[in-house]
Amino acid sequence: MIAPGSQSIYDQNRYIWNRRVLQGAAHTRMASEHDFQRPLQVVDPRGWLGKSVHGRRVLCLAAGGGLQSVLLASAGAEVTVVDLSPAMLEQDRRLAASRGLPLRLIEGSMDDLSMLGDACFDVVIQPVSTCYVPDIVRVYKEVARVIVASGLYLSQHKQPTSLQASAQPGPQGYTINEGYYRHEPLPPVLGGHEHRESGAVEFLHRWEQLIGSLCRSGFVIEDLQEPNYADPMAAAGTFQHRSQFIPPYVAIKARRSPASPDTTLSLFIRS
Numbered sequence: 001m002i003a004p005g006s007q008s009i010y011d012q013n014r015y016i017w018n019r020r021v022l023q024g025a026a027h028t029r030m031a032s033e034h035d036f037q038r039p040l041q042v043v044d045p046r047g048w049l050g051k052s053v054h055g056r057r058v059l060c061l062a063a064g065g066g067l068q069s070v071l072l073a074s075a076g077a078e079v080t081v082v083d084l085s086p087a088m089l090e091q092d093r094r095l096a097a098s099r100g101l102p103l104r105l106i107e108g109s110m111d112d113l114s115m116l117g118d119a120c121f122d123v124v125i126q127p128v129s130t131c132y133v134p135d136i137v138r139v140y141k142e143v144a145r146v147i148v149a150s151g152l153y154l155s156q157h158k159q160p161t162s163l164q165a166s167a168q169p170g171p172q173g174y175t176i177n178e179g180y181y182r183h184e185p186l187p188p189v190l191g192g193h194e195h196r197e198s199g200a201v202e203f204l205h206r207w208e209q210l211i212g213s214l215c216r217s218g219f220v221i222e223d224l225q226e227p228n229y230a231d232p233m234a235a236a237g238t239f240q241h242r243s244q245f246i247p248p249y250v251a252i253k254a255r256r257s258p259a260s261p262d263t264t265l266s267l268f269i270r271s
């Protein structure tokens with residue numbers, strides 16, 4: 001399942017996400033009529049954004065697909081979407097056009113936001129997606145640059161243990177098969193993995209990279225939650241069964257500190 005003419009991991013992942021749209025695969029769902037009746041609850045079930053996003057400049061990072069963007073726009077936010085997949089962005093465009101919602105759509109990669117100016121967003125929202133880039137620090141640095149001081153960065157990520165562990169239980173249950181300290185991508189998966197995307201090139205980011213690098217990039221973590229998909233009644237090998245033992249995702253609420261890490265350091269040295 002290699003993309004024709006694929007030169008890089010970005011080409012491959014673009015191809016896979018375009019294909020997932022054609023297949024109507026998981027995580028390509030567009031907002032429904034019901035979602036538009038409670039847009040903020042769908043995008044932000046934890047209430048981290050507060051009661052209103054009206055007039056706030058929001059970057060939906062790697063969040064194409066016609067879900068987060070249109071719902072936030074319908075709640076009054078000024079929304080920009082950056083996503084690698086033209087097919088995912090096309091879903092945003094179509095749904096926004098049908099409802100008369102303004103959206104700015106940009107095809108690009110989360111680790112190079114050079115098309116965006118400094119400090120031009122009040123909020124950055126990033127659904128699970130950092131697994132598709134080798135260097136999460138580049139993403140964090142770019143987000144730190146484009147967000148205003150005290151701006152909110154809400155992100156979700158795949159948990160490292162979930163990426164290390166087998167998809168199906170064996171006699172010993174789910175087992176850790178992949179190394180933790182690694183630079184190379186995870187071996188590609190084919191077929192029915194619900195915690196991985198078949199054919200995509202994915203990277204494991206360690207906890208010190210997910211959390212430590214976020215702090216070192218100029219953010220303060222205000223909350224952290226593990227969305228719970230566990231179901232004790234689920235059949236062995238299903239996503240819900242596996243989630244009883246291994247949480248698939250982590251959600252992080254971070255705020256850009258008013259001073260950049262460099263400024264903080266120089267103030268410290270001077271005092």
Ligand SMILES: C[S@@+](CC[C@H](N)C(=O)[O-])C[C@H]1O[C@@H](n2cnc3c(N)ncnc32)[C@H](O)[C@@H]1O
Pocket residue numbers: 010013017027028029061062063064065066067068082083084085088108109110111127128129132133
């Ligand atoms: C899990 S989907 C998230 C959006 C979806 N609306 C959802 O809520 O599930 C992951 C998204 O990341 C995008 N993506 C993958 N690699 C990317 C990259 N390097 N830069 C930007 N977006 C990327 C994919 O095209 C896809 O739209």
